[in-house]
Amino acid sequence: MIPRSGEREKRDQINENSKMMFSRRRFLAATTILAGAGMAFGGVPQAFAAGADANLVSLASFLSGKDVDPALVARAGNALNQKDESFAKAAAALSDFVSKGGFTDTDALAADPGFTPELQKTAQELLKALYLGYVGEPKGQAAHDGVLFVSFSQALAYGVTSPYTPIPSYSTWGSGYWAHLPTQG
Amino acid sequence: MAQEYDADVIVVGSGAVGSNAAYALAKQGKSVILLEAGPSVPRWKLVENFRNSGRHYDHNDPYPNNPWAPTSYQEGYLQNTGSFNMMPGMLKLVGGTTWHWGGATWRYIPNDFKLNTLYGKGRDWPMEYEDLEPYYTKAEYELGIAGSDTEDQSGKNPGKSYPPRSKPYPVDAEPWVYSSKALKDALEPAGYKIVHEPTVRTHRPYDGRPACQGNNNCDQVCPIGTLYNGSIHADKCQRAGVKLITEAVVHKITKGANKKIESISYLTPQKEEHTLKAKAYVIAAHSFETAKLLLMNDVANSSDMVGRNLMDHIGISMSFLAKDTMWSGRGPVQQATIMDWRDGAHRSEFSANKSALANPNPSIDMAREAIEKGLMGKALDERIKDTSSRWMYVYSFFEMLPDPANRLVPNPDWKDSIGMPGIKIHFDVDDYVKAGAEHAKVMYHDINNRMGGEILGISGFENHDHLMGTMIMGKDASDSVVNHEGRTFDHDNLFIASVGTIPAAGVVNPTLTAVALGIRTAEIIAKEV
Numbered sequence: 189m190i191p192r193s194g195e196r197e198k199r200d201q202i203n204e205n206s207k208m209m210f211s212r213r214r215f216l217a218a219t220t221i222l223a224g225a226g227m228a229f230g231g232v233p234q235a236f237a238a239g240a241d242a243n244l245v246s247l248a249s250f251l252s253g254k255d256v257d258p259a260l261v262a263r264a265g266n267a268l269n270q271k272d273e274s275f276a277k278a279a280a281a282l283s284d285f286v287s288k289g290g291f292t293d294t295d296a297l298a299a300d301p302g303f304t305p306e307l308q309k310t311a312q313e314l315l316k317a318l319y320l321g322y323v324g325e326p327k328g329q330a331a332h333d334g335v336l337f338v339s340f341s342q343a344l345a346y347g348v349t350s351p352y353t354p355i356p357s358y359s360t361w362g363s364g365y366w367a368h369l370p371t372q373g
Numbered sequence: 374m375a376q377e378y379d380a381d382v383i384v385v386g387s388g389a390v391g392s393n394a395a396y397a398l399a400k401q402g403k404s405v406i407l408l409e410a411g412p413s414v415p416r417w418k419l420v421e422n423f424r425n426s427g428r429h430y431d432h433n434d435p436y437p438n439n440p441w442a443p444t445s446y447q448e449g450y451l452q453n454t455g456s457f458n459m460m461p462g463m464l465k466l467v468g469g470t471t472w473h474w475g476g477a478t479w480r481y482i483p484n485d486f487k488l489n490t491l492y493g494k495g496r497d498w499p500m501e502y503e504d505l506e507p508y509y510t511k512a513e514y515e516l517g518i519a520g521s522d523t524e525d526q527s528g529k530n531p532g533k534s535y536p537p538r539s540k541p542y543p544v545d546a547e548p549w550v551y552s553s554k555a556l557k558d559a560l561e562p563a564g565y566k567i568v569h570e571p572t573v574r575t576h577r578p579y580d581g582r583p584a585c586q587g588n589n590n591c592d593q594v595c596p597i598g599t600l601y602n603g604s605i606h607a608d609k610c611q612r613a614g615v616k617l618i619t620e621a622v623v624h625k626i627t628k629g630a631n632k633k634i635e636s637i638s639y640l641t642p643q644k645e646e647h648t649l650k651a652k653a654y655v656i657a658a659h660s661f662e663t664a665k666l667l668l669m670n671d672v673a674n675s676s677d678m679v680g681r682n683l684m685d686h687i688g689i690s691m692s693f694l695a696k697d698t699m700w701s702g703r704g705p706v707q708q709a710t711i712m713d714w715r716d717g718a719h720r721s722e723f724s725a726n727k728s729a730l731a732n733p734n735p736s737i738d739m740a741r742e743a744i745e746k747g748l749m750g751k752a753l754d755e756r757i758k759d760t761s762s763r764w765m766y767v768y769s770f771f772e773m774l775p776d777p778a779n780r781l782v783p784n785p786d787w788k789d790s791i792g793m794p795g796i797k798i799h800f801d802v803d804d805y806v807k808a809g810a811e812h813a814k815v816m817y818h819d820i821n822n823r824m825g826g827e828i829l830g831i832s833g834f835e836n837h838d839h840l841m842g843t844m845i846m847g848k849d850a851s852d853s854v855v856n857h858e859g860r861t862f863d864h865d866n867l868f869i870a871s872v873g874t875i876p877a878a879g880v881v882n883p884t885l886t887a888v889a890l891g892i893r894t895a896e897i898i899a900k901e902v
């Protein structure tokens with residue numbers, strides 16, 4: 189019964205994406221392609237354009253091991269910059285380190301002694317914004333904690349699990365689907 | 374000159390409890406005014422708020438947090454002085470706090486009403502299960518509860534449907550969630566007693582509500598209106614002729630002659646004051662605000678018990694990774710419930726517990742943990758998929774005993790935009806609960822072993838938003854605020870409808886009981902006005 193055919197297609201695509209290895213060549217190619225795409229964003233307001241930086245899109249793709257929607261990266265970048273204005277500089281440093289390092293994938297990056305705690309922190313901040321869909325430190329039982337919204341349904345964590353568990357509030361699998369495990373996974 | 378009234382009855386608070394009481398009165402042909410501090414907000418806006426916020430860990434977040442009617446997490450509104458940080462979720466809008474709830478709608482069992490007589494602890498209720506049973510049935514049909522007519526919910530009456538019921542549940546039990554069934558299959562051979570949680574999340578269409586589609590979002594906002602909340606009866610009230618006044622914060626209860634309340638006054642967000650008169654008044658503003666209102670006005674407090682005896686089902690929880698794939702997050706947010714420790718001789722020594730498997734989608738938490746471990750790329754996705762597929766979460770409620778020292782009072786040091794005080798709380802977890810928690814931990818390790826699992830963590834004491842005792846019910850005016858009718862001992866025409874009147878907490882979620890008590894109170898009032 190589940191998932192529906194549309195869902196299956198989406199899942200196959202996700203599986204394809206997660207199989208991709210972001211080699212250095214791919215990293216640079218992605219940068220070039222997205223630099224073009226970045227220009228297409230020329231008309232958007234400055235703050236937004238800042239987040240849509242092509243290097244950041246490439247970095248997001250390299251760190252997550254898959255293509256990431258530039259609009260999502262833009263939102264993540266904006267939120268991260270809003271939280272901490274030194275983020276743009278830190279991201280540029282990480283981007284530079286990655287492109288100069290010639291890493292085949294994130295395992296190679298992680299193993300490199302030059303991947304300092306500072307660079308690691310930047311990588312984690314970007315990944316958290318993309319995977320969790322928010323930026324900032326949640327504070328329980330408080331109406332205000334300054335956490336900024338990035339995305340809900342596009343959060344990359346759900347990208348991994350949505351073939352198996354519905355994104356909360358978005359189920360289309362019909363009543364009673366929960367009695368069984370997903371057909372794959 | 375004859376006294377003029379604005380209505381037969383004024384009900385304060387349009388939550389599940391107040392709206393059901395108001396509706397029961399309207400059905401008897403009484404004129405009713407329902408006063409609600411918050412606004413009326415359509416579901417679609419709340420769903421959009423939810424989907425457009427990154428703050429999903431805060432259940433109050435999608436809901437209006439107005440300066441004149443703040444939610445419970447508004448900074449400063451609740452202040453704690455005790456060893457436990459009592460911070461329940463509470464909402465202020467038409468329909469009240471049940472806009473976000475688990476929807477667990479249990480009955481107490483007969484022994485819960487006689488805790489002191491049977492086990493020498495806490496207090497007895499001033500009524501018995503049989504007195505409330507017909508009203509449980511009425512409440513279950515109003516709310517549309519799906520439950521099992523064959524299971525023993527006490528853990529002590531194997532093979533029998535228990536507690537006794539005069540009518541079957543309006544809807545049969547939900548199909549088992551895969552992970553709930555897996556837990557049941559692993560634990561029952563070892564003697565564990567596992568039953569369905571009765572729920573307002575109906576899996577068949579009921580009373581205009583669609584069948585549950587398993588959106589896994591009950592305790593944030595149900596996107597399709599399956600999960601019952603108080604606004605359903607606030608709407609019914611209006612169709613039955615009740616006058617609902619929103620954004621009306623009641624701040625004054627004025628005493629008159631002959632032990633009567635004479636009038637009630639509310640403020641608008643612009644601080645305009647309006648005064649209304651009725652033959653009877655029902656305060657259903659939830660446990661904290663009701664107690665605050667009574668204390669602010671020095672009403673119903675000759676026993677000095679208003680705001681005292683605060684009890685929550687303080688709990689602990691365990692998360693673990695099962696050996697096999699479970700995919701928590703498919704379907705309802707909670708279901709399988711372990712009844713082994715709900716009742717029995719241990720209640721004379723340590724707290725009972727109700728433990729249950731929660732079924733939320735863990736993806737975001739699993740991602741956070743994996744990223745903070747330094748994972749990236751393919752390894753990150755593999756880790757999220759693996760841990761999300763095997764993650765399980767068991768949580769327990771404990772039975773607190775009433776202690777007058779666990780209390781709340783108005784806090785004049787914090788004021789909202791119309792000058793209403795905040796609330797100061799002093800709350801400590803007692804030894805009875807602490808001892809009960811140690812027993813639950815032993816069970817947790819056993820559950821984890823039987824699921825071939827790996828424990829990720831066992832929590833400290835947690836809030837569970839069940840706020841009992843603050844207007845405690847009893848036989849004796851010297852130590853209780855209301856009698857079994859919900860009538861205050863001090864004022865013949867002032868009634869309380871709230872989980873706050875519950876004198877013995879048991880271990881089950883209390884709202885169905887408060888709705889049943891509220892309907893019972895309404896029927897008593899209807900005979901008098």
Ligand SMILES: Cc1cc2nc3c(=O)[nH]c(=O)nc-3n(C[C@H](O)[C@H](O)[C@H](O)COP(=O)(O)OP(=O)(O)OC[C@H]3O[C@@H](n4cnc5c(N)ncnc54)[C@H](O)[C@@H]3O)c2cc1C
Pocket residue numbers: 385386387388389390391408409410411432442461462463464465466467468469470471473474475476477478592603621622623624657658659660662663666837838839840870871872882883884885887
């Ligand atoms: C996350 C969560 C999950 C929960 N899950 C469950 C569950 O599964 N089962 C269960 O039984 N319980 C559960 N609860 C508890 C349950 O929500 C409450 O017991 C229930 O809402 C109480 O109903 P009520 O009508 O008394 O109060 P409320 O629902 O809080 O309604 C009170 C209303 O009174 C209004 N009000 C307050 N002050 C004033 C004033 N001065 N003037 C006018 N109006 C006023 C408020 O705005 C509000 O609308 C849960 C709670 C939370 C937070």
